[in-house]
Amino acid sequence: MAIDIRQFHQTFFDESHEGLVSMESALLQIEQGLSTALPNQATTSDPEVLNTIFRVVHSIKGGAGTFGFGWVTDFSHLLETLLDDVRAGHRQVDRPIAGLLLRAVDCLQILLASARSGSSVDPAVIEEVTAELEALHLTPVPAMGIDLAATGAVAGKAGTWRIRFIPKANLFFSGNDPLRVLRELSTLGKLHVETDMGRLPPWAELDPEICYLGWTLELSGNVTRDAITEVFSWIADDCELEIQSIQDQSVAPKAASATAGDSDADQAKARGTSIRVSTHKMDTLVDIVGELVITQTILNQTVAQFGPDSGQRLNAGLAQLERNLRQLQENVMRIRMLPIGFVFNRLPRLVRDISQQLGKQVELKISGEGTELDKTVIERISDPLLHMVRNSLDHGIETPQERRAAGKPEIACIRIDASQRGGHVIVEIEDDGRGLDQDKILKRAVERGLVAANTKLSAEQIAELVFLPGFTTADSVSDLSGRGVGLDVVRNNIYSLGGNIDVRTQAGHGTHFTIRLPLTLAILDGLGVQVGSQTYILPLTSITESMALAPEQIRRLPGGEEIFQFRQEYAPLIRLRRVFGGTPGADDINTGIVVVVEANGRRAGLLVDDLLGQQQIVIKSLESHYRRVDGISAATILGDGTVALILDVGGLVGAVSAPLLNLNSTQSAAVNRPASQSSSPVRALH
Amino acid sequence: MQTASAVDSYLAQTNTDTLCLTFRLSDQDYGIAISKVQEIREWTKVTPLPSSPSYIRGMLNLRGAIVPVIDLRLRFGLDALEHDSSTVIIVVNVGSRLAGILVDTVSDVINVDYDQRRALPEFEGHANRRFIDGLAQIDDRLMVLLNVEKLVTPEDLAPVPQTAGETEQRGAV
Amino acid sequence: MATIMTVDDTATMRQMVSFTLHSVGHEVLQASDGKEGLALAKSKKFDLVIADVNMPNMDGITLVRSLRALPEYKFIPILLLTTESQDSKRQEGKDAGATGWIVKPFNPEQLINVVRKVLG
Numbered sequence: 001m002a003i004d005i006r007q008f009h010q011t012f013f014d015e016s017h018e019g020l021v022s023m024e025s026a027l028l029q030i031e032q033g034l035s036t037a038l039p040n041q042a043t044t045s046d047p048e049v050l051n052t053i054f055r056v057v058h059s060i061k062g063g064a065g066t067f068g069f070g071w072v073t074d075f076s077h078l079l080e081t082l083l084d085d086v087r088a089g090h091r092q093v094d095r096p097i098a099g100l101l102l103r104a105v106d107c108l109q110i111l112l113a114s115a116r117s118g119s120s121v122d123p124a125v126i127e128e129v130t131a132e133l134e135a136l137h138l139t140p141v142p143a144m145g146i147d148l149a150a151t152g153a154v155a156g157k158a159g160t161w162r163i164r165f166i167p168k169a170n171l172f173f174s175g176n177d178p179l180r181v182l183r184e185l186s187t188l189g190k191l192h193v194e195t196d197m198g199r200l201p202p203w204a205e206l207d208p209e210i211c212y213l214g215w216t217l218e219l220s221g222n223v224t225r226d227a228i229t230e231v232f233s234w235i236a237d238d239c240e241l242e243i244q245s246i247q248d249q250s251v252a253p254k255a256a257s258a259t260a261g262d263s264d265a266d267q268a269k270a271r272g273t274s275i276r277v278s279t280h281k282m283d284t285l286v287d288i289v290g291e292l293v294i295t296q297t298i299l300n301q302t303v304a305q306f307g308p309d310s311g312q313r314l315n316a317g318l319a320q321l322e323r324n325l326r327q328l329q330e331n332v333m334r335i336r337m338l339p340i341g342f343v344f345n346r347l348p349r350l351v352r353d354i355s356q357q358l359g360k361q362v363e364l365k366i367s368g369e370g371t372e373l374d375k376t377v378i379e380r381i382s383d384p385l386l387h388m389v390r391n392s393l394d395h396g397i398e399t400p401q402e403r404r405a406a407g408k409p410e411i412a413c414i415r416i417d418a419s420q421r422g423g424h425v426i427v428e429i430e431d432d433g434r435g436l437d438q439d440k441i442l443k444r445a446v447e448r449g450l451v452a453a454n455t456k457l458s459a460e461q462i463a464e465l466v467f468l469p470g471f472t473t474a475d476s477v478s479d480l481s482g483r484g485v486g487l488d489v490v491r492n493n494i495y496s497l498g499g500n501i502d503v504r505t506q507a508g509h510g511t512h513f514t515i516r517l518p519l520t521l522a523i524l525d526g527l528g529v530q531v532g533s534q535t536y537i538l539p540l541t542s543i544t545e546s547m548a549l550a551p552e553q554i555r556r557l558p559g560g561e562e563i564f565q566f567r568q569e570y571a572p573l574i575r576l577r578r579v580f581g582g583t584p585g586a587d588d589i590n591t592g593i594v595v596v597v598e599a600n601g602r603r604a605g606l607l608v609d610d611l612l613g614q615q616q617i618v619i620k621s622l623e624s625h626y627r628r629v630d631g632i633s634a635a636t637i638l639g640d641g642t643v644a645l646i647l648d649v650g651g652l653v654g655a656v657s658a659p660l661l662n663l664n665s666t667q668s669a670a671v672n673r674p675a676s677q678s679s680s681p682v683r684a685l686h
Numbered sequence: 687m688q689t690a691s692a693v694d695s696y697l698a699q700t701n702t703d704t705l706c707l708t709f710r711l712s713d714q715d716y717g718i719a720i721s722k723v724q725e726i727r728e729w730t731k732v733t734p735l736p737s738s739p740s741y742i743r744g745m746l747n748l749r750g751a752i753v754p755v756i757d758l759r760l761r762f763g764l765d766a767l768e769h770d771s772s773t774v775i776i777v778v779n780v781g782s783r784l785a786g787i788l789v790d791t792v793s794d795v796i797n798v799d800y801d802q803r804r805a806l807p808e809f810e811g812h813a814n815r816r817f818i819d820g821l822a823q824i825d826d827r828l829m830v831l832l833n834v835e836k837l838v839t840p841e842d843l844a845p846v847p848q849t850a851g852e853t854e855q856r857g858a859v
Numbered sequence: 860m861a862t863i864m865t866v867d868d869t870a871t872m873r874q875m876v877s878f879t880l881h882s883v884g885h886e887v888l889q890a891s892d893g894k895e896g897l898a899l900a901k902s903k904k905f906d907l908v909i910a911d912v913n914m915p916n917m918d919g920i921t922l923v924r925s926l927r928a929l930p931e932y933k934f935i936p937i938l939l940l941t942t943e944s945q946d947s948k949r950q951e952g953k954d955a956g957a958t959g960w961i962v963k964p965f966n967p968e969q970l971i972n973v974v975r976k977v978l979g
Contacts (some may be wrong), residue, residue: 003878003879003882003967003968005875005966005967007878008871008874008875008878011870011871011874012871015869015870015871051915052915054913055868055913055914055915058913058942059868059869059871059872061942062869062872062940062942062963062964063869063871063872065942065963065964066871066875066963066964066965066966067964172933172934173927173933173934173956174953174956174957174958175934175935175936175937175956175957175958176936176958176959179979180976180977180979183976183979184976209933209934233959234953234958234959234960235959237953534733534734579736580736620750620751620752621752622745622752624751624752624783625751625752625753625754625783625784625785626735626742626745626752626753626754626785629735629736629737629738630736630737631736631737632735632736632737635733635745635752637747637750637752641747642731642733642747643732643733643744643745643746643747643752644733645733645735645736645745
């Protein structure tokens with residue numbers, strides 16, 4: 001029976017990652033405790049916190065050993081030895097050690113990532129930390145090499161053996177059984193058994209829980225002494241044991257059976273990504289499926305006994321079916337949902353490292369970490385979020401001296417919050433730093449040719465400029481934020497998820513970013529619109545309003561572009577029939593409806609023939625069997641089974657509108673499409 | 687002999703599978719390897735795609751998968767035909783991709799033997815040459831053996847160059 | 860076939876033990892620490908308990924001691940999962956009443972063999 005232990009790799013990696021996250025936060029907690037104590041004074045850490053850390057490392061070591069991830073085993077062993085010392089009270093966790101342990105967490109993450117991908121490890125990445133860990137060990141490190149093959153092979157001379165085995169009276173109390181020992185010996189060779197009943201008391205005094213018997217055994221065959229000792233290993237202290245060789249036979253040394261096999265082969269075998277689902281979520285699904293079965297039974301019965309009053313019952317049954325299916329859909333979607341804490345967990349460490357590096361003092365306040373989001377959204381929001389916090393630390397937060405001079409508390413505050421509002425999750429990142437410098441931003445934007453020199457912009461419009469590509473106000477390219485990754489990339493990432501981002505700032509008081517994200521990428525609230533004979537879907541989040549326009553409200557620019565006044569500004573008009581090459585005719589502003597949409601901070605009016613109503617649709621990619629199509633983000637299947645296309649509002653609007661026309665937008669959104677394809681303002685400008 | 691070797695390579699690829707689904711397009715017989723055919727469907731209305739070549743008739747809902755339908759007449763530069771009851775969509779499966787091929791009518795499934803194969807003569811600048819794997823002489827009919835992969839791979843589904851105005855970037859105001 | 864409880868705070872180990880023993884026909888229930896294991900043991904009679912040593916809330920050695928105090932578990936085999944370097948833990952486990960130990964890391968075949976030996 002061969003069991004492929006690779007099937008447990010995924011669990012091991014997931015669990016190790018979670019463990020390291022909690023180890024990191026435990027270490028940060030210890031460090032926090034140290035900072036309240038006097039400098040260079042170690043405090044006695046909470047033993048439970050230490051135990052948590054120890055268990056994480058211990059579990060990783062155990063798993064890595066089982067799966068043969070040698071690098072991970074060796075490194076975690078080194079770490080475990082240090083932690084053992086700490087737990088035993090031989091060593092205190094002071095600042096240097098806490099810092100070292102945090103770096104060791106990073107090393108383990110790297111080693112585990114290599115093990116996961118099957119790529120080779122660059123020893124350099126752990127060299128430094130390894131050396132520091134080794135330098136700390138005053139007590140010698142026991143050698144770790146455990147050879148799985150060797151534990152099975154037994155050394156020594158083979159022969160025939162006489163064994164005297166007299167268990168202690170209390171043998172049964174450890175759950176051991178002399179018969180098990182005899183049985184096991186009999187599998188090694190030919191066993192002759194003589195039972196010694198000399199200790200057996202009179203029947204009346206016999207206590208069945210006491211072991212009275214002893215045995216004299218003769219074992220022949222290719223058996224080594226070690227193999228016999230091994231059988232008695234668990235009860236070595238619970239019995240009298242004599243093992244004597246009766247006659248020596250020289251036996252050819254048994255070849256150590258190498259069963260290492262293909263364990264190291266194709267570890268990099270392609271694996272699907274997995275998700276851990278709480279049993280609660282699974283139970284809910286099972287319940288709903290149960291209800292569906294009941295509903296089906298009701299419907300079947302109604303049909304089987306169809307009579308005059310069946311219509312009503314049929315309707316009731318169908319209504320129930322609809323309800324069940326909706327619940328099922330919602331709950332299946334929920335399986336993909338993960339708490340945003342998965343991302344937030346990475347922030348304390350980031351803030352610690354960077355604030356130390358920059359000599360700033362920052363308190364990080366995190367709330368709403370239990371808010372759930374689609375796994376894909378979580379994965380894709382992670383880097384932008386980290387980037388924004390990094391940005392805030394680098395540019396927003398002042399040094400303690402600057403803060404003192406400004407009459408602010410020396411310790412700055414960064415607040416991160418997540419909450420669900422309707423079909424969206426709102427993530428807020430707020431700092432009490434210096435705020436965005438409006439003059440500097442405007443000056444930089446003019447320098448870069450992003451706005452004309454004499455443009456009058458509101459404070460909000462100026463703040464929005466930071467999202468333009470290539471924009472950075474940093475005076476020098478710093479190690480942290482000036483890596484060519486700007487807020488434009490952050491915004492594109494968020495747009496590509498169908499979300500949007502806003503900024504509010506007050507000079508001297510701080511900056512407040514608000515990110516709006518869809519709960520899930522698989523389902524979208526859409527508005528059906530009629531264009532010619534086709535139905536298209538507009539994502540509801542991109543729609544500002546719909547209106548009828550009279551022909552005289554439309555102005556023509558010299559290039560032929562049509563614009564119309566919307567609120568205090570002019571927006572371009574896009575006649576969808578023309579864009580999509582539909583039949584002309586009803587392409588009339590008198591009978592059509594203009595849907596005002598916004599995306600990427602730009603606004604436009606889409607002229608459609610009719611509005612068909614709002615519905616929830618399941619997003620299907622066009623790229624699975626075809627390719628990306630300009631102006632279309634994806635497709636869906638309507639109730640009648642036909643395919644309807646979902647409009648790429650960002651692409652449509654980007655193609656006709658300049659970004660600064662509607663800069664003070666606060667409700668922008670884009671449909672789901674690859675960030676690389678987004679119509680960046682730069683393209684429109686140059 | 688370049689063409690002969692092309693036939694040979696086709697035969698080498700398909701020497702264990704010479705069963706072909708045959709269909710007609712404007713009086714010419716064509717064949718595609720049956721192993722690539724997933725199903726045959728009646729013509730149903732598809733949803734046209736903007737910014738796509740004309741031979742992409744649109745997208746079809748194939749049990750939840752959104753699949754492009756290629757009009758083979760338009761692909762080969764023939765005149766379009768009114769769809770009638772004999773017009774069918776051959777759904778082919780290439781790799782993990784599905785595509786529908788719209789043809790006038792399907793005829794038969796036949797076995798193409800090696801000695802029925804004929805080399806394709808060389809033509810200069812024959813645009814559709816790459817879709818053809820070879821010819822087969824079946825009784826008195828000449829059948830064109832098509833390469834399904836080439837017909838439906840995404841590179842060959844590239845859009846025609848866009849007309850100005852549709853995607854033109856307008857300058858800043 | 861036997862009913863076995865695996866007590867371990869790491870899901871990887873629980874899954875591996877559980878899957879392995881299940882594959883040879885045993886019924887395997889899981890508990891994630893000693894406390895859970897003890898509660899589970901009281902609700903159901905197991906033929907064999909396999910427990911890790913290092914666990915939060917209640918460690919493996921305390922679990923062994925607590926189980927041996929229950930009349931139903933006086934003679935039931937209890938195996939501890941230990942590492943090579945945990946000699947002292949092994950002795951502690953024996954003193955608490957453990958039947959034996961399985962040295963980590965182990966592979967599924969080794970686990971099946973040990974369980975076969977213990978259960979007969």
